[in-house]
Amino acid sequence: MKKKTKATHTLHKQKAGRPRPFFVLFLILIGLFFFLAGTIVLWASFTPVPDITSFTNRQVVQSTKLYDRTGKILLYDYGRDVKRSVIPLSSISPNIQKAVIAIEDSSFYSHGGIRISSILRAMLVDLFGGSFTQGGSTITQQVVKNTILTDKKSVVRKIHEWVLAIKLEQKYSKDQILNTYLNDMPFGGTLYGVGAASEAFFHKSAADIDIAQAAYLAALLQAPTYYSPYGQHVKELRQRKNLVLQRMKDVGSITASQYTQATNEKVTFYPIKNSGIIAPHFVFYVLGNLKNKYGQQALQGGLKVITTLNVPLQEKMQSIIATYAKENIKNFGAKNAAAVAIDPSTGQILAMVGSPDYFNIKNDGNFNDTLALRQPGSTFKPFVYAVALEKGFTRKTVIFDLPTQFSTLCKPKDNHNNKPPCYAPVNFDNKYRGPMTFTTALAQSINIPAVKVLYLDGIQPVIDLVRAAGLTTIQASKKYGLSFALGAADVRLLDMVDAYGIFATGGIHNKTASILSVTKPDGSVLEQYTYSPVRIIPALVANDISDMLSNNTARYPEYPPINPLNFPGYDVAVKTGTTNNFRDAWTLGYT
Template sequence: MRQFLSSIKNKVIVLTILVFILLALFVAGAYFFIFRDLPSASSLRNLKAIPFSTHMYDRNGKLLYEIYRDQNRTPVKVKDLKPYIYQAAIAIEDKDFYRHQGVSLTSGILRSLKELILRQTLQGGSTITQQLVKNALLTSERTLQRKIKEMILAITVEKQFSKQEILEMYMNQVPYGGSAYGIEEASKAFFGKQAKDLSLPEAALLAALPQAPSRYSPYINLELTKKRRNEVIQKMKEQKYITEQQKKIAIASPVVVIPLRTTIHAPHFVFYVKSLLEKEYGVDLVEQGGLKVTTTLDLDIQEKTEQILKDEIEKIQYLDVGNGALLVTRPPTGEILAMVGSVDYYATASGTFNVTTALRQPGSSIKPLNYAMGIDRRLVTAATVFLDIPTCFTAEGQPGSYCPVNYDGQFHGPSQLRFALGNSFNIPAVKMLAVNGVKDFIASASAFTITSFEDPKNYGLSLTLGGGEVRMTEMAQAFSMFANQGVPRKLNQILKVEDRFGKVLYTFKDTNFVPDVKKAVPAPSSLSIPGKRALSRDASYIISHILLDDNARSGAFGAGSLLVIPGKAV
């Protein structure tokens, strides 16, 4: 019996020692994993955070844009602001701000666990206190360690500071886009006034920005900005910060901001790339991480392209045409060499809208894809004769009878496919789509990397005349297959991304890549182009040949027209 009790006692002692060892290891692990290098919450009182600006260059090292060149902050007191200014931020960012103790159980911890388990990501909803801690004291890395530190610091901050102090620090710290840090500088940057003078709709617009400054920027997409602003206003009403009447007046007000004052080259392209970077690396790293981004753009080509567009728009002003867009790419590599989203970025609010990435009707530029599909399926050849005569069509998705006419109001009788496409006749193109079938054409369009066309039931035979909206960027990808022997190349915008320490985060690699755009790509290999073949080599060659055939288009454009470039096969 004594031996038995002694044995039990020894086991208890051993077990106790093991528990203490495990506990010590746990404490040590927690210290090194979480508490080691944990910033002091009290340092927020004398915060002097200095984020590093991100530089964006063209392919030759010419600076296009410096993101957050200056981080101007002018501190304001919450008590000096109209209540709706900070209430707008609370309504959209943290409706339980006055109820939680730094971390929200439902939107913070539980959502983080759900995202971690289901998607292996850490994107739980952060409270205003957590956002303050993350922006001011921590890095933007998405790791479990950083998330735990963020939560611990948020709870600590709530114990050391009052809600008003936390809100005040947040309002003076949060990035609103560009060089605007804090509500005061944001007010000056977007509206040319002090924060205390902001109207309700202006305050709502600023509150809408921190979640995604580029996406919701009024200088990029005015309609999306207004939609997001109105969402803030709606939440303010739901949370009883404003009345129904105030909500109606605020939502009805237009979005009016002062012109962008920062010097910037290729602005449509810059903000397009900035949005892509934010999706890949997160807003914080892009706007404060000191990245060096080398893009595919060639500034010399860009500036010439901008001037060409202005000149051509001036020539046709009598036709009441006031805007346009251009996209210059290299088909084998998909590099964007120039992107002009409007004729004048700074002219009006609509000038900031990037037409190259927007849904627009492509007109007759869709016809080559239609004919290419018919040739590829061996339904027709370049010599197939179409009757360009008065014809009416009925088809699924086409309401009633559809009777197209040609742009010149005439009918041209029997026309071979080569001449029908070269002269851009409408009726043969509609007949070609009727043979291909709208449903099959939509399916082929997705293989051509066009994703804008969705349900075939939404389209009729007018699709081949530009009756469906598509993005210019997608059309550039689709047309690249004619140059790439049937393989469409997705667009590329970035050559290299480096962090502030010079560590390479991304490098564009392609065997067809030639750094100097003035030099031709020597015999580009279609075999090295990523992606699936969407068109046969024969069909891509035939369409390319028709498009460069001066004789094939002479009926509409005349022989030796401006479409002929001496020494170039165009």
């Protein structure tokens, strides 16, 4: 019994003497940490601090130039009109300073250049995400990053940023660093610094900016191109402005009443005048694509961009839009109009007019309506019929235009009840025509036959077709019902014109393109247009749709023989569409 106890005691001693792997690993990690920390300290001690006075003197060295498709007509010189007003901090409204600090770096006046908690959070996200793209940057780090370092993401560059931020704080005051930041940050396009941005956006000096305007300026800093007040994300800009105001209230920069007042204030952005610009909607569309693809700094690198724009066609389209927009205002109260032309055989954009007058601030002229989400109405119907033709139906297939209850939750005889969950659509004139061929139903744009054809198709096959044809804003089938046949889905005019191209080309889709080439100053080609056609539908189906849309006889009696959709001597396929209460009116066509 005693021997057994002794043996057991000896065994316990042997176990206690073994090395513990987790403890050893911990010691190794601690050692590595101190080694890296020591290395960083040595590196920091020998890293020179740049002269802060040189930051605000930076200039855009080379401007990016955009040309038409011939390469001879200059559309826009991006950088020629760079606006950068360097002003002292005392001339910058406290509202701007508070708004920027609240959203970008609320502990700016208390940290030493970096925030350890933000760095650890960013490191964890980067570690598990497999990249080094997280933020967590203080205002001081952003000064370093945007004025000294490159955009390249790497561990070494990030550590370099931390070191320089700490040393910068040791040499310069907080106010000096904040002043540099506010004078240097980009606000989109050729605007740098709050002085230039205040003048351009609000026609005010930076000293006179109110709380709401300051919140907008601070909101722009995160992504000036995406949140541009002249772009397609104005709603998102407004939401971020409200986030800035919320942060200002949370940190005590403004009172609850000031928050409420600023949230409800209607702020006007004045359009930026550029006398030397041709096709401004198109130009800024191209610049946005370049920025998304290559980054903001690439636009300051002297790129030569040959676009797809056909200037004579652009000028003709601009003139037509400007002329008929005035008539639309007078006759229909419609304040806006837009148009886009694409070569369907290549997908290249030849002309783009986003409004009658880009610089008309009262009419939101700087907003590009060719990129706005709208319901296309009956212009969507050809895609529904195309799927049916591909399934084996023909142009001469007969379908009945009669009162119909499509909902299984309602009685079939209740065919005039359109109150949910019932669905019994009506035609635009509340008439019923009885038996009709596919051709006459589409040519006369009758609603009930179109819904019946979608019922035969199934919603998913139509979604698959239109997404392949370029309507990428179309979502999952569960989002739509049978009203999908009547254009009850949000799409962009540019994408609709692109999608109609499959009918013009015999079923071939060519992805929309706005750039023929992008060349660096050294002559190397950064981007080149490549022809990459993809067959979407059989040629027979595409040709049948073209015949149906160009059949002037089939339009009768909805249209007389002589009508705006008929061009004697030319084969022109045309489809019109309107949305509820005539909010939007569409015309799409091709030759």
